[in-house]
Amino acid sequence: RPQLLSVDQFSRESVEALFQVADIMQPIARRQKISRVLEGAVLGNLFFEASTRTRVSFGAAFCRLGGSVCDTTGFTFSSMAKGESIYDTSRVMAGYVDALVVRHPEQGSVAEFARATNIPVINAGDGPGEHPSQALLDLYTIQREFSRLGKLVDGAHIALVGDLKYGRTVHSLSKLLALYKGIKLTLVAPPGLEMPSYVIERLGKHDMVIEQTDDLEKGLAGADVVYATRIQKERFQNESFEGYRPDFQINKALIDSACGADTMIMHPLPRDGRPDANDLSTDLNLDPRLAIFRQTDNGIPVRMAIFATLMGVDGQVQRSMRDATW
Ligand code: CP
Numbered sequence: 001r002p003q004l005l006s007v008d009q010f011s012r013e014s015v016e017a018l019f020q021v022a023d024i025m026q027p028i029a030r031r032q033k034i035s036r037v038l039e040g041a042v043l044g045n046l047f048f049e050a051s052t053r054t055r056v057s058f059g060a061a062f063c064r065l066g067g068s069v070c071d072t073t074g075f076t077f078s079s080m081a082k083g084e085s086i087y088d089t090s091r092v093m094a095g096y097v098d099a100l101v102v103r104h105p106e107q108g109s110v111a112e113f114a115r116a117t118n119i120p121v122i123n124a125g126d127g128p129g130e131h132p133s134q135a136l137l138d139l140y141t142i143q144r145e146f147s148r149l150g151k152l153v154d155g156a157h158i159a160l161v162g163d164l165k166y167g168r169t170v171h172s173l174s175k176l177l178a179l180y181k182g183i184k185l186t187l188v189a190p191p192g193l194e195m196p197s198y199v200i201e202r203l204g205k206h207d208m209v210i211e212q213t214d215d216l217e218k219g220l221a222g223a224d225v226v227y228a229t230r231i232q233k234e235r236f237q238n239e240s241f242e243g244y245r246p247d248f249q250i251n252k253a254l255i256d257s258a259c260g261a262d263t264m265i266m267h268p269l270p271r272d273g274r275p276d277a278n279d280l281s282t283d284l285n286l287d288p289r290l291a292i293f294r295q296t297d298n299g300i301p302v303r304m305a306i307f308a309t310l311m312g313v314d315g316q317v318q319r320s321m322r323d324a325t326w
Contacts (some may be wrong), residue, residue: 021305036066044097061303090116135172162229178206188219220258251281
């Protein structure tokens with residue numbers, strides 16, 4: 001059964017094959033070409049947590065390939081509010097739609113949806129677990145920008161910064177980076193929000209140098225990519241947000257002092273845009289090193305490639321393309 005539940009299911013070869021499909025999708029994502037390889041197919045977009053990018057871009061990607069989308073957002077608007085189980089919900093949805101994209105606050109819950117059905121299920125974020133499609137579009141963005149600069153992902157220095165404990169995007173991205181050779185990964189987190197040991201142990205099995213620090217300037221020094229994440233206060237259990245250092249902000253002064261002219265500055269978004277937030281500062285908005293909106297743009301071709309591959313139509317896309325006329 002074709003599913004996308006974790007980046008663990010990828011090899012370097014299968015990642016690169018998916019990126020080749022994403023490259024083919026670029027003219028459709030840019031609205032220069034049209035393809036209707038998913039005409040007649042219906043997507044169930046089930047989001048039990050807040051989302052803008054993932055929900056809308058999965059929906060738009062499916063529609064741009066000719067399919068239609070049924071959207072459900074929040075527990076209030078699903079019968080889970082009446083106590084319906086994941087198993088029953090998934091079985092019911094499989095009778096209505098041809099693929100499911102699911103975001104849910106509990107780690108492992110999207111795999112539970114997948115076990116109950118034979119249609120493709122895509123993990124759009126399972127609590128603090130994984131966010132595989134985000135990590136794929138992040139790696140795709142890194143690879144495209146590195147290629148423009150004549151650099152390889154192999155041997156890159158990547159700094160992952162912020163809430164590495166609850167940030168599911170960094171759990172998935174770090175494991176994807178482990179498929180490449182000679183990566184130096186610097187994990188920069190405030191005390192108490194470090195990368196979980198089960199992720200570090202998994203990374204330790206690969207050809208990767210891992211350093212951990214809570215010193216922001218030291219952690220960013222010489223990085224090819226600075227990947228910032230939001231402090232996920234909504235997932236805090238015993239942690240006190242007030243206890244964390246107030247200077248954990250990535251801003252222009254810090255980037256200018258610690259990084260080079262070609263450093264990519266990334267973030268999965270959303271970010272906390274308040275001036276004193278421990279997040280990616282808006283004072284970098286006009287800096288060409290800021291890749292955040294190139295990441296969001298790449299969400300469409302990568303998610304189109306995911307659908308086309310899981311639904312077995314990736315080989316038909318190129319010959320089905322025609323010019324957009326609007
Ligand atoms: N990056 C991401 O998952 O954003 P949303 O929460 O808006 O989907």
